[in-house]
Amino acid sequence: MSADRSTVNVLHVDDDPQLSELASKMLAAESDRIVTETVESADEALDRLEPGAFDCVVSDYEMPRMDGIEFLRAVRARDRSLPFILFTGKGSEEVASEAISAGVTEYLQKRGGRDTYAILAHRIENAVDAHRASTRAENRQRRLEQILKTVPGGVVQLDRDGQIVLANDRAEEVLDLSTPAFDSGAEGDSARRSDDTDGDPVVDEDLPVDRVVESGAPVYGVRRTIDWPNGTRTVLRVNGAPVFDGAGDVESVVFSLTDVTDHLDQRRELASVQSRLEALVGNLPVVLFGVDEDGVFTLSEGQGLDALAVDPGEVVGRRVADVYDHPDIHRDLERALDGQSVEGRYTIDEAVFDVVYRPVEGSSVGTVVVGVARDVTEQRRREVELRRSRQQYQALVDNFPNGGVFLFDADLRYTLAGGEGLSDVGLSSADFEGKRPNDLFPADIAAELEDAYRAALDGETRVFEQSYQGGHYRVRVVPVGGDDSPTDVGLAVSEDITERREQRQALRRQNERLEEFVDVLSHDLRNPLNVATGRLTLAREECDSEHLDDIDTALDRCLELISDLLTFAQEGTATIDTEPVSLPAVVDECWQTVETGDATLSVDAAGRIVADESRLKQVFENLIRNAVDHGDPGVEIVVEALPDGFAVTDDGPGIPADRRDNVFEAGYSTATGGTGFGLSIVQRIADSHGWSITVTEGGAGGARFEVTGVESA
Incomplete structure (x- = not known):
């Protein structure tokens, strides 16, 4: 049990007064801290739940007018953190999942006997003690935050690992705390560094946080340089002092920050931008090129000609005709030199390239044609595969009964559509070609389809159902080419299951009526059996009889039969x-x-x-x-x-x-x-x-x- 021995006031809600009386006695026997008040309905409990009146709520699940989950939601609407334990005879994954989603603190099934109430008492005390400790910590944190926010300078508090615990408004402004600016200076963190007051780098083991944590002494005048991802730099003067915990160890460090930023040299900034630009152009997946009036390369940058084992930079100063012995290239370049914009596709050594030429008039650097060359070999291969896929699926599409079959491309546009079900919704194959789902269907249906299509292009299979124009359809969307790998083509199959769904709904309604009967039967039998189990426990404490063991065995057998009978009946009704x-x-x-x-x-x-x-x-x-x-x-x-x-x-x-x-x-x-x-x-x-x-x-x-x-x- 907890070292905190203060009283725990519990409100117990159960529509069975015998079970309530039994629970009160059992809890009192298990803990001298717990004081229990009982009510028989959730409505009465809500009337009693004044702020601070109770430390914990224990509630049954199946109750008239308002069940335990509805009661839990009503309590959570008033108090998000009051400990709430669902103590119920109806145990199922569905109820437990609902309770967790609604914010339950603990979930415990009634089984009778002293062990169950010992567990319940233990969980009540643990939940209440944890809640009280959390409340005290939150109050301390709020007081500290209020103090820090009133300080005019920048102040941050870091934990022992260098992570920000809190910061005042000025610190948030200076540090731009969309990302943590201060850390312990882990190896490889090149975006931020520490300098001393002379501007000399501080080695890792002397970083401000580590120095204060290790020595327990303040640091003064450390300069902290922050290089932001957008290329700007902030320089701060940092003073830090330790905050100790109750054991005298450094719990965290508080820093004061003063912005002492100096502007960077304009030429260095321009040089940095130029360097990044050259690196970007040099790694482009295409080749940017320039050709002068004599047909000589004046510029060639990028990585788009890997298939030809050509380094673009090496061709500068050479004639295009000497580098590429291809008549179509020579012809299109001559047209571009004559002032025409030209686009061409060339096959060289089984690789396919798209090239765009644009003339430039009046250039002062001598380049009269600029262009872009792009390797489209893989794209061409996919186009051929797509045509083959269309041929393979055409027969299926034309004869698919009771629904439709659709092929779509990487832009989510339909490339093939057919099936007997299209005419049922007033559409034809021609209506689909080149269109996206949002061009044909209502927004909600189109959004779900497009989400599934994108997933299929990433290699994922999706199966779901949709209702459209009075019909209900089962849709299966798969990648063409195999699961778990990206593709440029997807397949969707839509099957009309309207009649099957109507039959299923009729069966569901019938099953719901049967399930209601089974639930009532189970509840009405379990409650008296739980009372009998509890009374048997009390009887063992008052007398010793050989008949008590037989009664215990018979009660366990009854509960087991009820549980299996309920499961058996539910499997016959569940959808x-x-x-x-x-x-x-x-x-x-x-x-x-x-x-x-x-x-x-x-x-x-x-x-x-x-x-x-x-x-x-x-x-x-x-x-x-x-x-x-x-x-x-x-x-x-x-x-x-x-x-x-x-x-x-x-x-x-x-x-x-x-x-x-x-x-x-x-x-x-x-x-x-x-x-x-x-x-x-x-x-x-x-x-x-x-x-x-x-x-x-x-x-x-x-x-x-x-x-x-x-x-x-």
């Missing part, structure tokens, strides 16, 4: 949301969450499949748990890829052939204490994805579950 999922990553995560003891796992699978990730995890968790529960302690489990799915095999006792048809029945189990719902849940998840699951005998005589009909991503 799926598929996306590309890494199969090895899901298997590895499930292996970490299931109690596997001495069992071993090997995975012979790679790549991604299209699945609902949450449901897929339930498949592997149940298959792994089934192998562990029915096998020896050291059972070996293998997950391997199939051409259209995956398989999970173990070397356990296996399943007799005459019982394999029964293993997927709800409630069927051969393991002691098993509920018999695990494999039924697996089959329901497979059915909801449109997969098939079968059980056979593995190579070592154990059980082998094969899931097929799975789509690869």
Whole structure:
């Protein structure tokens, strides 16, 4: 427990008065600091939550009128930091995720027994102590910031690593704190340096921050020179003093800054600009050239002729005709010398170049033609590949049923479009050619398409759904040329799933009604069972009877059956949301969450499949748990890829052939204490994805579950 023994006032919200009474007694027994007040609704709790009245709120999730998440959001609207613990009998990833997003401090599931309330008491004290410590630190920081802001000179506070903790307005102005200007002078930091008062460089170990931290003594008169990325320079005179922590160690350093900037010499600045310009021109991916009236190169800069192994600078002073023996070049240069603007494309040694010539009249330096030469060999190759792609996809585009097929280029313009579904929305193939999505579709649809198209050009596959003109479409966008590598061409396939979606929505509504019934049933059963578990704990403290252990076992069995029954029912009603999922990553995560003891796992699978990730995890968790529960302690489990799915095999006792048809029945189990719902849940998840699951005998005589009909991503 914390060394701070001050009272912790807790407001406990639960619509079940028996559970509230039990919680108050348990918390009082666990901690003499905790004082609990209880209310039965979130509305009543909000009326009681005056500022400073309570140090922590503990709330149930399922309550009438306002559930625990809605109550949490209402509390957060008043106080962003008041500790709030969601203490609920409804445990699920969805509820936990919602609670975390809403700003919950802790999330704890009710399970009955003293251990649960010991954990709850510990988390209450930790949350309150942390909140109080944070509040004290924030108050100290605000006071220090207020003092620094009133100082007229520039003041900054740096931590031991040389990072700025805070700065007053003048320091922000002087240092332009869009990026940190002061640091510990790490090796290689050429943008900033330290000089002493004579202008001599300060070596790394004598930098102001390091000197103060190491010696604990102030420094005075250090000159700090800052060279900004825009080419300007600021010179500061720096005085620094240490700030000590409670143990007497240097916690941070406070510097005062005085701007003593001198203007740089104008000629040096011009020389620096000229040097950068020459470096830029010399590394351009094209060649800038000039030719005089005699056809002699007077200028050649850049790196655009690598394919010819020609150094542009070496051709200056030589005739163009002597360097390039190409009749088309000679012809176009003569036309440019006659005053015409000319553009040409030439093939030299299997490389392709685009060249632009522009005449210059009245030049004083003797150059009468300037131009740009650019290597377009790779671009030309891509153009040829694009034409081939168009031919390959044309047959698919012309005959694609129930939707459309589209090719697009690096500018997101359609180069090919077709399919029987185009006429359903009043468009034709000709309407698409040369257009972008925002030329054809509403802004929201176009934005989503263009985002997916850009991703495909970067090598990424996207799958999503869109509604347009009363129809609903599943869109798959892929790069042409393979995933994970940039490309200039992408492919989009749009499938009309309107009828399928309507059927799915009708099923979802039916499932929602069933799920509401299951939730109510689960809640109404769990509450009295939790009360019974708590009362059993109290009864053990008052008497000793052999019947109490049997009651405890029966209560645990009831809770386990309720949990499995709820999961089984929900898998029959839940909708799926598929996306590309890494199969090895899901298997590895499930292996970490299931109690596997001495069992071993090997995975012979790679790549991604299209699945609902949450449901897929339930498949592997149940298959792994089934192998562990029915096998020896050291059972070996293998997950391997199939051409259209995956398989999970173990070397356990296996399943007799005459019982394999029964293993997927709800409630069927051969393991002691098993509920018999695990494999039924697996089959329901497979059915909801449109997969098939079968059980056979593995190579070592154990059980082998094969899931097929799975789509690869």
